[in-house]
Amino acid sequence: MNERDSGRGEVRAISSLTNPVIKDIRALAMKKERERTGLFTAEGLKLVTDAIDSGWDIRQLVHSVKVRDQTMVRRTIAAAQARGALVLEVTDAVLEKIARRDNPQMVIGVFAQRWLRLADLDPARQTLVIALEGVKDPGNLGTVVRTADAVGASAVVLIGETTDPFGTEAVRASMGSIFARPLVRAGIDEFFDWAGAHRLPVVGTHLKGAVDYRAVEWREPGILLMGNEQSGLPQPIAERCDALVKIPMAGTADSLNLAIATAVVAFEARRGRLAL
Ligand SMILES: C[S@@+](CC[C@H](N)C(=O)[O-])C[C@H]1O[C@@H](n2cnc3c(N)ncnc32)[C@H](O)[C@@H]1O
The missing domain is CATH 3.40.1280.10 (SPOUT methyltransferase, trefoil knot domain)
Structure with a gap:
């Protein structure tokens, strides 16, 4: 299986900084990549749950392995899986690579953008x-x-x-x-x-x-x-x-x-x- 496969509802443990899915998520920090893919990231448990609760299309959920047993994180993982998102359980080193440097968050969601005319x-x-x-x-x-x-x-x-x-x-x-x-x-x-x-x-x-x-x-x-x-x-x-x-x-x-x-x-x- 290709690592970039959407892996609907699947959980993957990732510790490699060169994992292609992680590279793709990291690239969403750039406007041109957000425009090309129509995706974006939301950082932090509250933002991610707000988005899921409001029916936004979640494609990937990234969380630190450290928080996987927290009740709210478990609920969010379940909600993301129910919507077909790929769940990535990552090490701190991987999370640091994709999260903002200031106030880095333990949970990050990748969502489809929504634009109206x-x-x-x-x-x-x-x-x-x-x-x-x-x-x-x-x-x-x-x-x-x-x-x-x-x-x-x-x-x-x-x-x-x-x-x-x-x-x-x-x-x-x-x-x-x-x-x-x-x-x-x-x-x-x-x-x-x-x-x-x-x-x-x-x-x-x-x-x-x-x-x-x-x-x-x-x-x-x-x-x-x-x-x-x-x-x-x-x-x-x-x-x-x-x-x-x-x-x-x-x-x-x-x-x-x-x-x-x-x-x-x-x-x-x-x-x-x-x-x-
Ligand atoms: C920082 S201001 C722009 C200042 C700019 N140098 C100018 O000449 O308009 C940004 C926007 O905030 C609004 N704004 C700020 N102060 C305002 C005021 N006192 N009255 C009306 N609009 C104001 C206007 O929409 C303005 O375009």
Whole structure:
């Protein structure tokens, strides 16, 4: 049998650092390999169980031999096997090779990515859609996805060239929310065409916004559009928004961090709809 065979539900003990399956998993740290395979890794027992519980397609479960008798790990192994995943019981040396260096985890899952298109979203069922133009920082992206989940936004749309939400840092920063909210990829024209066709108001955020974000009449379904970290929303895109809002700032900072600004505005946009 070829070592790369999917081995559905099987358990393999691996101690060799040159094992081809381990090499393949390690390669998922690179964006181009994630794009080629459509796979990604989630590190840590909580993230892995969140993903499995949310019905994400697990292909491989890697765990340290040291934790195999822990109750939660045993349950996760059983759940992964029931879904046909290959289970790899590995030594610390092997785990160190595939896990992040800082705060390495004892359990790692390999999952299939899930992307939607705008056409897959039912406009009538959306609440607040959070759209990010050209987001570059994976920590920001993961934090925005977590915020979108917390505020009850219905989807996160990534417009143009963005960092990969399935990179390890973005997945980690999302704290599991990446498994709870649909992720959509779209071009800028496609995005405005979709919003226009379904009469969804697009409210952009801009340092030169004419309106205080608290003075807007937020409608649902609707879209909150955020600009990128370095240059904000480009002028041609800002001009296509139905409104441009600003968060007033009192001190010397010229802007807020993207994820913080998203949280401030999104919670205001959904204020009347969030039950305590
Ligand atoms: C770090 S800021 C971008 C700063 C950039 N130098 C600029 O000129 O827009 C990232 C994004 O957060 C949002 N943002 C940050 N502070 C804001 C504020 N005070 N008012 C409105 N939006 C803000 C905007 O969407 C902005 O594009």
